[in-house]
Amino acid sequence: MKKNLNQPQENELQYLQLLSKTFPTIADASTEIINLQAILNLPKGTEHFLADIHGAYESFQHVLKNASGNIKRKVNELFGNQIRDTELRDLCTLIYYPEQKLEMVKLVEEDINDWYHITIHQLVTICRDVSSKYTRSKVRKSLPKEFSYIIQELLHEHSDDIDKAGYVTAVIDSMIETDSADDFIIAIAHVIQRLAIDRLHILGDIYDRGPAAHKILNLLTHYHNWDIQWGNHDMLWMGACAGNDACITNVVRISLRYANLTTLEEGYGINLLPLATFAMETYKDDPCLEFIPKTSGGTGVLDEKTVRLIAMMHKAISIIQFKVEAALIKKHPEWKMKDRMLFNNVDYDKGVCTIGGKEYAMKSCLFPTVDPKHPNVLTKEEEELMKKLHHSFTVSEKLRNHIELLLSHGCMYNITNNNLLFHASVPLNDDGSLKEVELFGGKKYSGRELMHHTGLLVRAAFQNDSSEAMRDFARDYFMYLWCGPDSTLFDKSKMATFERYFLEDAETHKEYKGNYFKMRDNEEVVDRILDAFEVRHPNRHIINGHVPVHAGSGENPIKANGKLMVIDGGFSKAYHKETGIAGYTLIYHSRGFFLVQHEPFTSEEDAIKRGTDIKSFTKIVEMSSHRMLVADTDIGDDLRGQIEYLKKLLYAYRYGWIKERG
Structure with missing residues (x-):
């Protein structure tokens, strides 16, 4: 040697x-x-990017099932010249909802055995196509154990081969004879769904507005490959789980505002009876007109009695929220949010609120629990109510499990395949340079370091090995992340909740966006941010959500000469009127970036019975000069x-x- x-x-x-x-x-x-x-x-695997789902479970589920229209496109490519449009729709529906569609087929199909033969051949062909970009090993790991061997055999045998045609036919005949054809079809449909999306990126805000955030997280518990960059609404629920009372009151208030009690009560077992009892007693003589719930978020028609009760509960928790928030603002003067303690500024006799030296008329001054001399102090009844709500949130095992899921799959930002992902913003100074923001211990950070240390702070709230001082600050900081002016998840001048409820002048309702939102169409600023996060590749991008794109008014989601993409298109029904569409999916596969714009999803029942699908329009954002391979990725x-x-x-x-x- x-x-x-x-x-x-x-x-x-x-x-x-x-x-x-x-x-x-x-x-x-x-x-x-x-x-x-x-x-x-x-070839590079297909990545899907979604943002701001806001509890729209049915739409979200359908987008995953149809891979944002990708499965339908493959079915059309493979069989478009062979079968009728109705049969194409039925085949797609079978892939999306195999259990339900099979029940319908067996009620109307005269020769079910012939249907099984034709359909299984078609499904195997589709599965072979979507699996072609993966290794046999990866495909094998995606297969259900009970049908793994059979699917592998069928994927690698072609019925047009005369020597193998009898073999394939015999396999299908055996499945029919053993009554396992239905189970096989269900299994291979789920395999197609799984292989059509290699990785799912969620750019924040699973929670609020829509009725079923808990169902989305139940689905994600078993989803094969996903990550999330936390949004401000996710952070609100994380803070509530951690025991931040300001977050708890905000969570309850928003749920009542959109008449969405399903997630709270059925999803997480939060007991709202004490709030209802308190509200009916305290606000029984108050019309609570400004607190009538919005029902465009997916909630059905509510009777007058229910609307009245929700309005009273809505006002009750809102008043408590402003008081609890004021206590945290007073505790943390470094947040510089003293101007948000607006109960201090109300002249209850004149019926005005003074902001910036100017008096604004109040819509109402019916505040039976507010002492003008000590406006931010909770009454004994409010204190008792908050103790009960605090307990209900912090002992909810289901909520804790879902927050742990967000922690294990999430962070403040992610860099993947030369794409920088975060929910809302990077705080900037007026000149476009990175702005320093103060965190725990008076330490200041900007850009990537700010995101990183914020993420560590979020996790510290749930870790027993964190110091008591850090855990206490971390729990408090959830509120700042929700509505603080320099929060990376908010980045606006204020959250004008008080003004919208109580002040007549609409000018006071305006929330002015931070510098990031003003400058995100500036390519130089975007390059500076990408440099700061050490995303060096020439073909690099920032991908965001948070602020809905007004596509119906002609706003372009692609900004800064293609270097920044905003993909909040409004999944939740509460946003459809504002955005003019029903959400975006950004798809990144071996050929480049494609932005899929969705129209409203009717219902799962319509999709199954009538074969309706989400109508989507695809826009080519960026084509790769060559077909991207795994070698070109992280x-x-x-x-x-x-x-x-x-x-x-x-x-x-x-x-x-x-x-x-x-």
Whole structure:
């Protein structure tokens, strides 16, 4: 052995010894190198980007099932010239909702065995197409155990091969005879759905407005590959779970504002009876006109008695919210939010509120629980109510499980395949430079460091090993993240909740956006942000949600010469009138970026019975100069690193530094 051979360093040798347990021979290591190099040359997997789902469970679920129209496009490409439009719709519906569609088919189909043969052949063809960009190993891991072998056999056999046609027919006949054809169809439909989307990125705001955020998180609990960049509405619920009373009151208020009690009561078991009892007693003589709930978020028609009760509860929790928020604002003068303690500014005799030295007329001064001398102090009854609500939120096991899911899959930002993802903004100074924001201990951060340390602070609220002072600050800080002027999740002058409820002058309702939103169409500013986050690739982007794009008014979601994409198109019904559409999906596959604009989804029942689908319009955002491969992605970088270490392991085997185990 030559003396000048480079023996691995001790720490590297330890890693190679660990690696040798997985690849104990030269043959094993060589085979894995060949496998990984082959994977590098497969087409890039399809990424889906969604933002601001806001409880719109049915629409969200359908978008996942149809892969934002991608499955329908594949079905049309494969069978568009072979079968009628009605049959194409039925086949798509079968893939989206196999259990329900099978029940309908068996009621009307005269020759069910013939239907099974035709349909299974079609589903296998579609599955073969969507699986073509993956390794056999990855496809195999996506298959249900009970049908894994059969699906693998059918995927790699073609019925047009005369020698194999009998084999394929016999397999299908056997499934029909053993009454397992339905289960097989359900299984392969779910495989198609799974393989059509390689990774799902959610850019925040699963919660609020729509009626079923808890169902979305139940679905994500079992979803194969996803991540989330937390939004301000998610942060509100995280804060409520952590025990921040200001967040708890905001969560309840927003739920009442949109008449959405399902998530609170059915989803998480939050007991609202004490609030209802308190509200009926305290506000029984108050018309609460400004607190009539909005019902455009998906809630059905409410009777007059229910609307009246919700309005009283809505006002009751709103008054408590302003008091609880004032206590936190007073506790944290560094937030510079003293101007939001507006009960201090009300002249209850004159019926005016003074803001910026100017008096504004109040819509109402019926505040039976507000003491003008101490306007931000809770009454004994309000204190008792808050204790009950606090307990209900902090002991909810279902809520805790969902917040832990957000923590395990989420962060403030993500960088993936040269795309910088975050929900709302990066705080900027007036000149477009990165703005420093104060966090725990008086330390100030900007840009990437701000995002990173904010994320650590969020997690500290749930960690027992954090210091008591840090946990206390972290719990409080959820409120600032929700509505603080320099919050990366808000970035506006104020949240004008008080003004909208109580002041006549609409000018006071305006919330002025921060510099990021004013400058995000400036390519130079966007480049500066990307540089600060060390996203260096020439083909790089920022992808955001948070602020709805008014597509109906002609606003373009693509900004800064294509370097920034805003994909909040308003999934929730509460936003449809504002945006003119029903959400966006940004798709990034091997050919480039495509923005899919959705029209409102009617219902799951319509989709199953009548084959209706979300009508979508696709816009090409950016085409790649070549078909992107796994080698062009972050996974490709990881695989090249693995290959490099496997080569070092081979080297160590061959020169005797590590012994083969085979």
